Every structure is written in C-alpha cells, then in structure tokens.
Amino acid sequence: MSSEAGQQHPLGIYYKVWILLFVLSSFSYAVDFFNVQGGMRWGLVILFMLLKAGFIVSIFMHVIWERMALVLTILGPPVVLLLLIGLMSVEGFYISGTRYQYMGHDPDAVALTPADIHGGGGGGEAH
C-alpha cells in the first residue's frame, strides 16, 4: 500500500498558501470596498478568484503532487463546461437584446437599494 507515504508535505507550504488566500480575499473585498467599477472590477475579481481557486486545488487538494492519470480525470471533464458558459452567455445577450428591442423595457433602469425603501439606513436597519 502506498497509503502512509500518501500526501505528506512540509507544513510551511500550507501556511504560505493559507496566508496567500487571506491576502487575495482581502484584495477582492477591497475591490468592492473602494467601489472599483466597470472592466477593472471584473478583471480584478476574476483574477483573484482564479488565483485562489488554483491554490486551493493545487496545494490544499494536492493536485500538483498527483499522477497525470488522476490529474486529467479531475481537470479534463470540467473543460467542457467552458463551452456551456460560452453558449449561455451568447444566448443571454441575444435574449435581453430582443427583449429591449421588442418589449419596450428601459435599458437604463436602476435597481432600488434598502436605503431607497427604508429611507436611509439600509442593511436591514430601518430608521
């Protein structure tokens, strides 16, 4: 049995990744806190998300230390999902386009916030 040799690695790498995940999460929270908008927001949030996901899968879930047969079984099939995401985003844009064009919805409508509804306060704290 290969069991006891299993996946044993120095603790140092876990601590480093752990700290890195904290830092990356703080960065993505900072993007919202400092109200970064537009393409910059999407780019930064997705960058930090992919870095976090990569570190969790490769180090915490030990994928970089696994044999190629298992790695491809894990990471291969989900690639198909990119096709689904691509198709659904094309479809979604098409549907909203036709709705704006033929159903007379206002493309510039703005969502209400809790502050609008309760008149100040927000976050469930009605004043």
Add this chain to the structure above:
Amino acid sequence: MSEAAISGSGSTLADDWSADKQAYHVPWGKAMMWIFLVSDTFIFTCFLTSYLHVRLSTTEPWPVQSEIFALSFGGDPIPLILIAIMTFILITSSGTMALAVNFGYQRNKIKTFWFMVATAALGASFVGMQAFEWSKLIEEGVRPWTNPFGATQFGSVFFMITGFHGLHVTAGVIYLLTVAFKVKNGHYDKKGYEIVEIAGLYWHFVDLVWVFIFAFFYLL
C-alpha cells in the same frame, strides 16, 4: 509510493492506462471522492451558468449586492461585511483542515481530532451566519419569486445557490465530526489515515465553490 515527488510528469500517463491494471494509484476511497467532486463541479457550474443566463437575459435591473448585503454595527452600514467574514472563516477552516490531514499522516490522533473539530466548528459558524443572512433577506421581503429591489431572479438565484452550498457545508460538518471521533477512537489505526485526506478533499471543495460564489454572486 516514494516516487511521488516526480509524479505529475506526462510519462506516467501512458503507463497507467496501457495495461490491464489499476489506473489510479490512490486508495479507492480517494478516487471515488474525486469522481464525486468532479460531478459536484458540474452541478455547481450548472447553477452558476443558469445564474449567468438569467442575469444577462432579464431586462429588469439587477439588485446592488453591496448595498443589500451591507451590515450596520451601530454606525453606517459596511458593504458586504458579513460575506467577507464568512469568506475568512471558510478559508481559516481550510487551513485547519490541511493541518489535520498532515497530523493524520503523522498518526497524531489527538491533534488530528482537535483540528478536525476546529474545522467543523468554523463550518458550523459559517452556516449560522448564513442562516442570519437568509433571515435578514427574508425580513426585507426577498422571496424566490419576488424581491423589492429589482430583477425577480435575484431571489431564486440567491436561495438556490447559497442554499445548496450551505447544505454542502452542513453535510461537511457532520462528515468531519464523524471521521474525527472515529480517529480519536482509534478506528483507523490499522486501516491508515487516508480517510482524513479524503474528508479534507471534500472540505476544500466546499471552500473552492464559495470562492466562485463570492466572486460571481456577491462581488460582480
């Protein structure tokens, strides 16, 4: 498996699939857990993709998440603060789980037990905060079929995705506690401690899913 350090190179791929023998050189439980996690990846991606689709196709404005999930501690509401705390709790629990796996392979039963219990406790507090967040939104009038802020689909996506993730966390807490007590009672002394790593895989996956939910549902 002392050659583990050099695995990951492409040359082993043909060897593992080219003969009438075991393809995955891992305990069967670990291979099964990975197959389950891959299928779970498909489930969560389908949820997130349907969220993408309804959010793109709706003509009503999407509610402003950072205002809805703001929380006030006496003063001005701080945007997304509860979600940020939940994110940090889940990352912390991933760290304690990684340590538990490590101590498991060192056959240190006491430390493994306590780090698994700590992981489960952090997971339980995550579920508690999620319950608080749900009750706050329900109080605000958010329902799967309606909400006072904007696009109707916001409610259904919120309850569906966070609910399914919360269910995974809850199941994980029960799973971790079960394994932790079995470790403590010496159940795995003869079988070996891969089970801790397998439970760890599940727990890290739950954290991984939250990374995507945090980005796509709360931040974007």
